[in-house]
Amino acid sequence: MRLLIIGPPGSGKGTQALHIARRLAVPAISTGDIFRANVAAETPMGRIAREYMEAGEYVPDQVTNTMVRDRLSESDCASGFLLDGYPRTLQQVAELETVLAPSDSALDAVIELAVDQDVLIERLLLRARSQGRADDTAEVISRRQELYTAQTAPLTRHYADLGLLHLVDGNGSVEDVAARIALTLDQLLARTTS
Known part of the structure; x- marks a missing residue:
């Protein structure tokens, strides 16, 4: 399966993406992880990404599209993947469709995590404290929600x-949300095998 998980910052996409990827035996591709790895390694791409991330802005499409295109061309993506954090804009949607077209593939489904605003902010502030993520300040959190x-x-x-969107309640514990997503995936898999 080729899936996308979307939702606002703090909705639990990264956490749930790992569960989904394990369940489906596909790679989870997180642009956030790719950005942070490049920032930590101080690559030229990482230096560009850092400027935008620290300001709470999106990394430019050209940089993001190149990184995702390269990642999707790797052999472990041949039988499916889960995208987390990409695409974020309609322009990136068009780029993704262009990237997938030569292999005559497209997304099978999109899972959107819906979470209450106060829960999002609470989760992001907790993550900033527990993971020491300097890019999760109150100002940056507010800016990311606006974006x-x-x-x-x-x-x-x-x-x-397109009939691909599946809304999942992202409020509650990691386990509760994972169970809701598992139910959605079971329904999707039943449809694709019938």
Whole structure:
């Protein structure tokens, strides 16, 4: 399966992506992890990404698209993948469709995690404290929520129009959310095998 998980920052995408990837035996591809690895290694791409991340802005599409295109061309993605954090804009959706077209493949489904705003902020502040993530300040958190609403939320309409969107309640414990996603995946797998 070729899946995308979306939701606002703090919705638990990264945590749930790991569960989904293990369950489906596909790689979880997180642009956030790719960005942070490049920042830590101080690569030229990482230096560009750091500037945007520290300001709470999205890394430019050109940098992001190149990294994702390269990752999807690796052999472990041949039988499926789970994207986490990409695409974030309609322009990136178009790029992803272009990348997948030569292999005559497309996304099978999009899982959107819906979480209450106060829960999102609480989770992000907790993550900042527990993981020492300097890019999760109160100002950056607020800016990311604004960007998500303005730029990423339109993706839900796009994928809903294509019949690919599956909304999952992201409130509650990691285990509760994982169980809801597992139910959705079971339904998707039943449809693809019938």
